[in-house]
Amino acid sequence: MTSDHLHGSDHAHDHQHADDGKPRIGFIGAGRVGTALGVAFSRAGWEVTGVASRDEARRARFHSLVATARAFEDASNVLDEADLIFLTVPDDAIAAAAESLHLYSGQALVHTSGALPASVLAPAMAAGTSKASFHPLVAFADLERALEALHGATVALDGDESLLPVLADMAESIGARPVRLPEGGKSAYHAAAMMAAGGLVGLLDGIAQVAQLAGLDEKTALAVYLPLARQALANSEQFGVDNSLTGPFVRGDVGTVRGHLDVLRASAPDALALYIAVARRELAIARRRGRLADDAAAQLEALLNEA
Numbered sequence: 037m038t039s040d041h042l043h044g045s046d047h048a049h050d051h052q053h054a055d056d057g058k059p060r061i062g063f064i065g066a067g068r069v070g071t072a073l074g075v076a077f078s079r080a081g082w083e084v085t086g087v088a089s090r091d092e093a094r095r096a097r098f099h100s101l102v103a104t105a106r107a108f109e110d111a112s113n114v115l116d117e118a119d120l121i122f123l124t125v126p127d128d129a130i131a132a133a134a135e136s137l138h139l140y141s142g143q144a145l146v147h148t149s150g151a152l153p154a155s156v157l158a159p160a161m162a163a164g165t166s167k168a169s170f171h172p173l174v175a176f177a178d179l180e181r182a183l184e185a186l187h188g189a190t191v192a193l194d195g196d197e198s199l200l201p202v203l204a205d206m207a208e209s210i211g212a213r214p215v216r217l218p219e220g221g222k223s224a225y226h227a228a229a230m231m232a233a234g235g236l237v238g239l240l241d242g243i244a245q246v247a248q249l250a251g252l253d254e255k256t257a258l259a260v261y262l263p264l265a266r267q268a269l270a271n272s273e274q275f276g277v278d279n280s281l282t283g284p285f286v287r288g289d290v291g292t293v294r295g296h297l298d299v300l301r302a303s304a305p306d307a308l309a310l311y312i313a314v315a316r317r318e319l320a321i322a323r324r325r326g327r328l329a330d331d332a333a334a335q336l337e338a339l340l341n342e343a
Contacts, residue, residue: 061122067125087099127149147170189211244257
């Protein structure tokens with residue numbers, strides 16, 4: 037998709053387009069996400085022409101890393117410099133920022149929130165403009181690590197159909213894999229992302245707590261159980277979720293599960309609810325696989341219900 041797809045013939049400003057037809061990219065927000073994407077796009081051959089931030093130090097850092105980008109304090113100035121504008125501000129500030137912007141015909145506005153739909157940008161829209169969201173599943177704590185992590189990462193896209201092809205091209209150009217979400221799918225997508233990252237850390241916290249009952253401190257517990265977790269993740273990636281489940285629920289070991297519940301109830305009640313929640317999913321998987329005897333499944337379900 038070229039800039040011709042972003043620009044209508046009635047564009048209010050006389051923009052100069054790159055010879056390769058790509059849209060010029062601007063950023064409103066020069067924090068970790070905006071700076072990392074600005075650097076990534078610039079290195080991938082996209083023309084990054086403007087950045088706006090009220091933080092002078094952030095503006096200066098962005099410009100030092102992306103020399104082609106003119107730096108502004110006022111966000112509206114970026115609209116005169118770019119065709120495709122990324123709104124890389126905190127989630128809670130996106131709606132207010134969109135309300136303060138008024139795009140020219142032919143321009144596009146994109147936010148990078150994983151939780152909010154593209155429709156939150158509607159206040160900035162005018163005739164001939166478009167909106168979308170571009171959310172990389174990457175931790176942006178450190179610039180170089182984030183740039184490295186973009187290679188092979190997933191970028192979730194939603195918004196106006198006319199804009200998604202160029203965003204998919206941009207994602208692929210920085211080594212990422214674009215995935216289009218259906219309308220209304222953003223909250224479920226982000227909830228699953230939370231479970232995959234923070235949820236996994238929460239589960240590890242529960243594992244470490246239970247391991248203390250066996251005399252293992254956190255460092256030792258992670259050394260013991262992380263290799264097992266990595267094996268389960270690798271198996272799930274290769275064979276699928278159902279085929280990767282091992283343990284007492286697949287074998288129908290009622291006595292083993294009873295012992296687990298007894299020790300948790302007595303000594304780690306905080307972890308009991310977590311164990312039960314995970315165990316119910318394991319039991320459902322074991323039943324789907326069709327190898328668990330009906331009587332064992334019924335006994336396991338009764339144990340979980342009574343716990």
